[in-house]
Amino acid sequence: EIKTIGSGTYGTVKKVCLKKDPLTVRAMKIIPKDNVVQGVDYIKVLDEIAILKKLDHPNIMKIFECFDDEKNIYIISDFCDQGDLLGKLEKLGKMNEIVVKFLMEQIFNAVAYLHSKNFLHGDIKLENILLYTITSKNRGKRFTIINSDINEMIELRREFRSNSETKRKKNYVNDMLNYEIKLIDFGCSKYFVNKNKHTRLSGIIGTSIYCSPEVVDDLYDELSDEWSCGVLMYILLSGEPPFQGESEEEIFQKIKKCKYDCNPKEFDEVSDNCKDLIKKL
DSSP, X not given: OOEEEEXXXXXXXXXXXXXXXXXXXXXXXXXXXXXXXXXHHHHHHHHHHHHHHHOOOTTBOOEEEEEEOSSEEEEEEOOOTTOBHHHHHHHHSSOOHXXXXXXXXXXXXXXXXXXXXXXXXXXXXXXXXXEEEOOHHHHHHHHXXXXXXXXXXXXXXXXXXXXXXXXXHHHHHHHHTTEEEEEOOOTTOEEOSSSOSSOOBOSOOSOGGGOOHHHHTTOBOTHHHHHHHHHHHHHHHHSSOSSOOSSHHHHHHHHHHTOOOOOSGGGTTSOHHHHHHHHHO
């Protein structure tokens, strides 16, 4: 064990390394059986482990080992050294469109892979996207993915370097290019039993501000993940969710009406193509 890096409803997450190879760092989630041994919660944990064992994608959290003893369940997975996307956004307020492209390209890849395997994630949100620093070996591959944006990114870096007003912005563009994402938390995931997409599912899932109208109506399919991606993209660009309210019910009513605003000052420098993608999502 190196140190404790987080704790939540079910247990604690620790940063650990292999005894035989101290440079190989992992995350170890420790779930006390007393927290989950009763009914639905225990099944939910086992289901999440079973789902993650079936998945193999660079932008999805990978489980390496899972074992238990009398007191706890232990899950060994990827270690992400940069925390979650919510923490980054809280420090920055909002993100530049080009940086958002780099993030969303990875998120879309993860979601497309999930759907190809007949899984719905069900809870795509900032907190469920972890960031980690990519190695120099993989950095070249990363840049070729959105090659058309490289010149624009170089210009953006120059602009921030020459602007003494905001050191924070100057640094974050360089930083964000060095990160990749891992999609986590498959506790709300559902499997499509047959191979036909758009199979209707039920049972309220996810987090209210990210829910699609179909989830609110309790009859949805995997496209609800794409709606959540649209909400997430909007939040990254503006720092605010598109659907807000004093209560969950008020938020749900706005979601069902699908009325949101892309014209405040936060979107002045956002391209029409980007706004159109949000609308389509």
